[in-house]
Amino acid sequence: MREDDCIFCKIANGDIPSETLYEDEVFRVIMDLGPASKGHALILPKHHYKDLCELDGETASKVLPLAAKIGNAMKTTLGCAGFNVVQNNGKEAGQTVFHFHVHLIPRYEEGPVMI
Ligand code: 5GP
Ligand code: ZN
Numbered sequence: 001m002r003e004d005d006c007i008f009c010k011i012a013n014g015d016i017p018s019e020t021l022y023e024d025e026v027f028r029v030i031m032d033l034g035p036a037s038k039g040h041a042l043i044l045p046k047h048h049y050k051d052l053c054e055l056d057g058e059t060a061s062k063v064l065p066l067a068a069k070i071g072n073a074m075k076t077t078l079g080c081a082g083f084n085v086v087q088n089n090g091k092e093a094g095q096t097v098f099h100f101h102v103h104l105i106p107r108y109e110e111g112p113v114m115i
Contacts, residue, residue, distance in 0.1 A: 003048045008099035012044040022070060026059060029070055032103070039078045039106040043067060049100040051089040063102060070104055080106035 002009040010016040012028045021041055022029040032040040043066060049055045055063075064085075071083045086103040088095040 001048055003099070006048055006099050008044050008097055008101060009046075009048050012046045012099075021073075022066075026062060027066060029066070029104075036103075036105050037080075037107060039074055039080065041070060041074075041104045043070070043102040043104065045100060050098050051095065051100055052087060053089065055100055067102055067104060074104065074106045078106050080108050082107045 002013060007016070011018045011030060014028075018028070019031040020028055021031065025046075027043055027045055029041055029043050032042050043063065045055075045059055045063075047059070049059075052060075067085050071085070074080050074083055084103070084105040084107065086105060087101070088103075
């Protein structure tokens with residue numbers, strides 16, 4: 001199900017073009033418009049869920065394996081040393097787009113990490 005005014009519904013379902021790294025029936029993985037590091041990507045489900053609490057179990061069970069797959073690919077393609085998996089729920093927690101998404105943030109060197 002899509003929400004009419006949701007930008008990530010439109011991007012995930014291809015109504016708005018995006019730089020897509022990966023796509024299957026359930027998800028689209030895109031580049032973040034305001035990257036926290038080089039290669040910062042977002043996993044978007046095609047179905048609209050406001051946040052983690054709305055996610056159905058089957059979709060939830062696929063998110064971390066996909067994050068691992070994309071994170072591993074980042075190590076090979078970008079040469080990053082590691083990556084953060086970040087997911088915000090609620091305005092107070094830093095969520096700004098209210099369509100569930102997971103951040104994949106490549107990290108290139110040791111040092112303080114600001115998310
Ligand atoms: P949040 O703060 O909700 O966890 O993360 C939202 C993320 O979406 C931010 O990192 C922001 O840069 C990114 N973003 C917001 N609007 C767009 C957009 O239209 N396209 C893309 N690719 N990223 C977006
Ligand atoms: Zn949506």
